Amino acid sequence: MIASTYHLGIDVGSTTAKAVVFDPLAQRVLFSRYVRHNAHQVETVASLLRTVAKEFPECSFRLVACGSGGTTIADVLGVPFVQEVVANSLAVRRNHENVRCAIELGGQDAKMVFFERDEKSGATTVADMRMNGSC
Structure with missing residues (x-):
């Protein structure tokens, strides 16, 4: 279909x-x-x-x-832009709710996003994010 x-x-x-x-x-x-x-x-x-x-x-x-x-x-x-860490965080939260850390290695930088479970809602949320400077 x-x-x-x-x-x-x-x-x-x-x-x-x-x-x-x-x-x-x-x-x-x-x-x-x-x-x-x-x-x-x-x-x-x-x-x-x-x-x-x-x-x-x-x-x-x-x-x-x-x-x-x-x-x-x-x-x-003329289309929308979504910052890559935001895009990755949304995908992890939606598809891998038990993940607590995601690491993305790019051509010039590395990003780490830390997730935690919201105790009230049970939803996975972004707790912290770290990124090195461009090489």
Whole structure:
């Protein structure tokens, strides 16, 4: 079954670009691609978007960008930008409620997010976050 609108995430980091198509009805990933951009972020994202369009010719998408290069892409495409630590924290909280620490290693930095359980609501919340400076 084809969803009326798939979710398309573009993550543009310091060394790579990633694209993921997610079906919100089936709650599953339909497509993912991870490529080095060799400092050609816009061209690489354009290529990823052409690939997605070929794979899903009759579909519409809700597009969001993240990553250190994501603000430029979001501005060029006129789509929302979500800061990458926020995006990762939301995904961990939703899909791995028992996790207490998530570590993300990027091309230029490392991030650690610490989670705790809210005693009143039982929800997983972000307790602290640490990030080193860019290399």
